Amino acid sequence: MNKVTIAVVEDEVIIANDICDTLETLGYSVLEPAINYTEALETIEKHKPDLVILDIQLSGKKDGIDLAWKIKEDYNIPFIFLTSNADQLTIDRAKRVDPPAYLMKPFNEDELYSSIEIVLFNFAEKQKEDENLVINDSIFIKQQMLFKKVKFEDILFLKSDHVYVEIVTKNQNKYVVRGTLNSYLGKLDNNFVRIHRSYIANLSHLDMINQVTIKIGAIELPIGQRYRKTLLDRINIA
Structure with a gap:
């Protein structure tokens, strides 16, 4: 059985590595983290992750909210905002994207795991005709409260x-x-x-x-x- 693949978009290397280590401990497959909008799109296009965790504040002209809009418009991939920014302006911009989840730093392992599984569950619920989730080249089969990944091939x-x-x-x-x-x-x-x-x-x-x-x-x-x-x-x- 294939693992759920997650892309991390975070411009602070230490934090990005910490997130990746936590995800691997939880049993997910993790791609090399991207640090900005352009790198993130290249990663998504090349590797077709099953879920994206993105920080709102990214280096460059376009931030995580811009990236979230792009993911929502062009890719059938759920995402989670992960940020330390809680000011009202940021929250208002983020809300307009209708993010599946919004996690505040610092987070713990249980919070991250719960957010990922809930996002996958809710994403699947939006698919009207079945209980399961199709992302890119895989189907995620619901078994109790978890999803098992089966590749089309x-x-x-x-x-x-x-x-x-x-x-x-x-x-x-x-x-x-x-x-x-x-x-x-x-x-x-x-x-x-x-x-x-x-x-x-x-x-x-x-x-x-x-x-x-x-x-x-x-x-x-x-x-x-x-x-x-x-x-x-x-x-x-x-």
């Missing part, structure tokens, strides 16, 4: 079961989540295609295909008549 196929979907991975793990195949198809990458009213397959794991079935590893899946042409077009078979 590890998924073999999805199977519909009324109002639930079973997600099967290449290590044979199975996760049952609430939702519909259509709700997930729009969130997955281009390797996934509907092959049957009950199945979505990850074509990157395709081993065999004939007129009525495909094979992924040792698993054979049916091809629905109405989905056959789309499937064949996707894999360039006339």
Whole structure:
């Protein structure tokens, strides 16, 4: 299972390293911290983190609030403000971005952990059709009050079961989540295609295909008549 990946944007090196150490202790995967708006955008674009923790005060012309607006407009990534600034003007500017969380320095480990998990939970709640969270190239599957990260590339196929979907991975793990195949198809990458009213397959794991079935590893899946042409077009078979 992949860890949740977090980007830290903080222009004070000692504080940035302390935050990163705390996050690693909590079991998260942490990217190299960015110190300004430009570095942060480069990190987000290159590594596609699952969550961003950003200080409001950054070196350069654009601060953390400017960065938060950019993240909100161009990326489907939740963020947490982390700052020692509590003046009313700063709070008013920050509120306009509608931040998922706002942590004041100094923070402790429990406060940081709780904020991250609550932000992921609330972000997932905004996704209307299921209980789980899709960020970049991964789905976060809700298990009690925590989220387990499953990368798209590890998924073999999805199977519909009324109002639930079973997600099967290449290590044979199975996760049952609430939702519909259509709700997930729009969130997955281009390797996934509907092959049957009950199945979505990850074509990157395709081993065999004939007129009525495909094979992924040792698993054979049916091809629905109405989905056959789309499937064949996707894999360039006339």
